[in-house]
Amino acid sequence: MWSRDVAGLRLTFHLAGINNQNFLMRDEQTGTYWQQISGKAVSGPLSGRQLTLIHSDELNFGTWQSEEPQGTVLQDAAEYRFGYARKDWDVRMQRAPTVIDFREHGLKARDLMLGIQAFGASRAFLYDQVVREKLVEDHVGAEPVLLVVGGDGQSVRAFHDRIPGIQGAPEFYRAAGNQAGGFGALLMDAATGSEWNFQGCAVSGKAKGVCLEPVEVIKDYWFDWRNYNPSTTIYGKKQ
């Protein structure tokens, strides 16, 4: 998700091509081509410019709806509904061929990764592993991060693992037996004994009202993530 305002212009984008199975956009105003995954202008008058990232989360609808009951949802365009993917699109995509592959760390091209580009580094986490572990405390570059699986068992958010006023990276653990959706407590931290929800906000305890800084996490296939993040490291794998 990107801001459309760049270089004093408000751009309107169109699908315009493909680059190793990651698509290219073209803006109407300048004719510049942009890479979808990186937001970088790759050809044209604005070449070299970078779109500003707008933070987004990939969530299950039920989880999002419980958090944002007043929110709005993009509706299907009736005339194009025939082309929309089936609900099991992600399972079907696992079988689609790829044109590039990086046979590293025992990963397959279509392995689903959670990628983080932050703090001057790139790090990828195998989605299935994160879902299994439910809570991952790790580092991206030198900074501690926290990956949290929501109460639905599928949605994942990442946070900078720092609580204002607390030195170092506080240790978090899952609140026992809690499968809370919405704003219910999902985690506890050892430093303040506070309870935290899936939005990364403390809902009780000393830290009540404090929210962790969200970190952008992209769900992507291994081949695509690795192609645009050649120096990525991988959680749980020796580098």
Place this chain on the structure above:
Amino acid sequence: MSKRTAVAVLLACLFVSLLLAVYPIYVIRPFRAQGARELAIALVVMRLRPAVTLISGAATLAALALYWRAQPDRWRRGFAAAGSAFVCVLAVLARVNIYEMMFHPDDRPSFAAASRTKLDKDEKVIAIKIGGAARAYPIRNISYHHVINDVLDKVAIVATY
């Protein structure tokens, strides 16, 4: 301009227009790996070809007019006219976005309240929140259109997938 020069112009225009049409399609097609250099060339071609194919179309029509006057043979005139028409068609095709013919854009996206939207609980959405406004883009939908130009809480955004 001699007949021979007119034919040379017609053939040159045909070659240039055809090359500009075919090369990007050859390079930027699904299920083929794109090399960095060939992609860069293809994108430059795509940027320049509307203007170049227009010039080529105009040049070919001018050459055809001269050739038509100088060439009495009907068949040869016919071939020259067909070639020129093809160059003009290529000039039109240079303005067509084939990717948006395959995956139609949603130019006027519509939105409804979460409470009135019927989606399964486990449907995947891309969610954003700007200021007090929250919005979700179902992946089933956006993975078809790929690009949704939107404004949320006065912030212009592009949702992509």
